[in-house]
Amino acid sequence: AQSVAQPEDQVNVAEGNPLTVKCTYSVSGNPYLFWYVQYPNRGLQFLLKYITGDNLVKGSYGFEAEFNKSQTSFHLKKPSALVSDSALYFCAVRSVYGNNRLAFGKGNQVVVIP
Amino acid sequence: NAGVMQNPRHLVRRRGQEARLRCSPMKGHSHVYWYRQLPEEGLKFMVYLQKENIIDESGMPKERFSAEFPKEGPSILRIQQVVRGDSAAYFCASSPTDASTDTQYFGPGTRLTVL
Numbered sequence: 001a002q003s004v005a006q007p008e009d010q011v012n013v014a015e016g017n018p019l020t021v022k023c024t025y026s027v028s029g030n031p032y033l034f035w036y037v038q039y040p041n042r043g044l045q046f047l048l049k050y051i052t053g054d055n056l057v058k059g060s061y062g063f064e065a066e067f068n069k070s071q072t073s074f075h076l077k078k079p080s081a082l083v084s085d086s087a088l089y090f091c092a093v094r095s096v097y098g099n100n101r102l103a104f105g106k107g108n109q110v111v112v113i114p
Numbered sequence: 115n116a117g118v119m120q121n122p123r124h125l126v127r128r129r130g131q132e133a134r135l136r137c138s139p140m141k142g143h144s145h146v147y148w149y150r151q152l153p154e155e156g157l158k159f160m161v162y163l164q165k166e167n168i169i170d171e172s173g174m175p176k177e178r179f180s181a182e183f184p185k186e187g188p189s190i191l192r193i194q195q196v197v198r199g200d201s202a203a204y205f206c207a208s209s210p211t212d213a214s215t216d217t218q219y220f221g222p223g224t225r226l227t228v229l
């Protein structure tokens with residue numbers, strides 16, 4: 001079975017400071033990893049994904065994520081947070097073994113303080 | 115290029131009624147996924163469909179829930195005889211192929227409230 005853990009319920013960061021949202025995963029075989037963001041009363045917007053290759057993946061809105069196989073982690077980062085980054089962030093994993101379902105973490109609420 | 119469309123955005127039903135949720139995938143996408151988001155929880159997979167076929171329904175309750183994706187028209191998630199525990203946000207996603215590397219793009223969701 002595949003699963004994702006997002007250990008922190010809420011991440012508070014001051015505007016302009018670096019933002020990190022943590023994600024660890026468990027999956028059989030090689031993982032495909034995704035980050036999505038959800039604004040209030042909206043659907044999920046795709047930010048970035050890791051499939052293979054370079055462990056550092058760059059995505060939308062200045063976000064990036066680093067795949068670490070030994071630590072089974074895929075932390076989301078942004079060098080300088082904006083107030084508009086305040087939202088709910090979801091990490092998701094899918095197995096390479098053909099199961100197309102995404103397994104999501106519980107999500108992290110990010111609050112960027114002006 | 116329109117994204118994934120879902121309607122209605124909000125749906126209120128009384129216990130025992132039926133709920134029908136519709137999803138139109140992105141243009142060119144023929145693979146549809148339904149997920150449910152309960153309060154304070156992440157999204158949980160329910161069902162995966164291609165045109166006219168249910169590929170994986172292992173996440174969907176065996177009773178009262180059904181899904182279809184006809185040759186023409188949107189995908190429908192149907193909940194019969196709704197109960198209060200069905201209150202949740204239901205999200206639809208679509209992808210262009212069945213490749214595991216494909217990104218799933220999500221609609222805005224339908225928020226179901228059961229009174």
